[in-house]
Amino acid sequence: MKLKELFQHIKFLYNKTFSSKYVVKGKCKACGKCCRSIVFYDGEDLIKTEEQFEKAKLKNKRMNMFEISGVDETDGALTFVCKSLRPDGKCGAYWIRSMFCREYPFVVPDFIRNNGQTLEGCGYSFGVDKEFKEYLK
Numbered sequence: 243m244k245l246k247e248l249f250q251h252i253k254f255l256y257n258k259t260f261s262s263k264y265v266v267k268g269k270c271k272a273c274g275k276c277c278r279s280i281v282f283y284d285g286e287d288l289i290k291t292e293e294q295f296e297k298a299k300l301k302n303k304r305m306n307m308f309e310i311s312g313v314d315e316t317d318g319a320l321t322f323v324c325k326s327l328r329p330d331g332k333c334g335a336y337w338i339r340s341m342f343c344r345e346y347p348f349v350v351p352d353f354i355r356n357n358g359q360t361l362e363g364c365g366y367s368f369g370v371d372k373e374f375k376e377y378l379k
């Protein structure tokens with residue numbers, strides 16, 4: 243390996259290790275909004291009709307844990323509410339909830355780069371672990 247390539251490789255590893263990363267900031271307010279604003283895909287298609295939902299339930303029994311809560315105005319997708327959500331906004335299956343629920347909200351860099359945000363009013367937000375001005379110090 244030439245010296246120049248080696249240098250570029252080290253620079254790449256340095257940047258990868260020490261450059262800022264997207265992180266989730268804040269705290270859950272237990273409002274339950276994310277548990278009642280869920281959208282589902284059947285394959286690559288957003289579920290937009292009750293018929294699609296019924297078919298998806300036959301393929302995946304876990305879908306029976308949800309019921310239709312409304313329609314997303316931006317894309318016409320049906321929204322779903324989890325049947326374990328309690329009226330006070332807390333999770334009725336907290337200790338046995340899925341990894342999906344435990345890890346929400348997820349850091350998806352492309353989504354954040356395109357101004358993707360957490361749900362309105364959510365206690366979490368996306369940010370970076372090191373602000374630009376800190377690099378200038």
Ligand code: SF4
Pocket residue numbers: 276277324325326327328332333334335336339340343
């Ligand atoms: S299992 Fe709990 S955290 Fe997960 S969607 Fe249902 S109510 Fe929300």
Ligand code: SF4
Pocket residue numbers: 269270271272273274275276277346347361363364365366
């Ligand atoms: S929308 Fe945000 S604050 Fe509300 S329950 Fe979900 S994660 Fe927590």
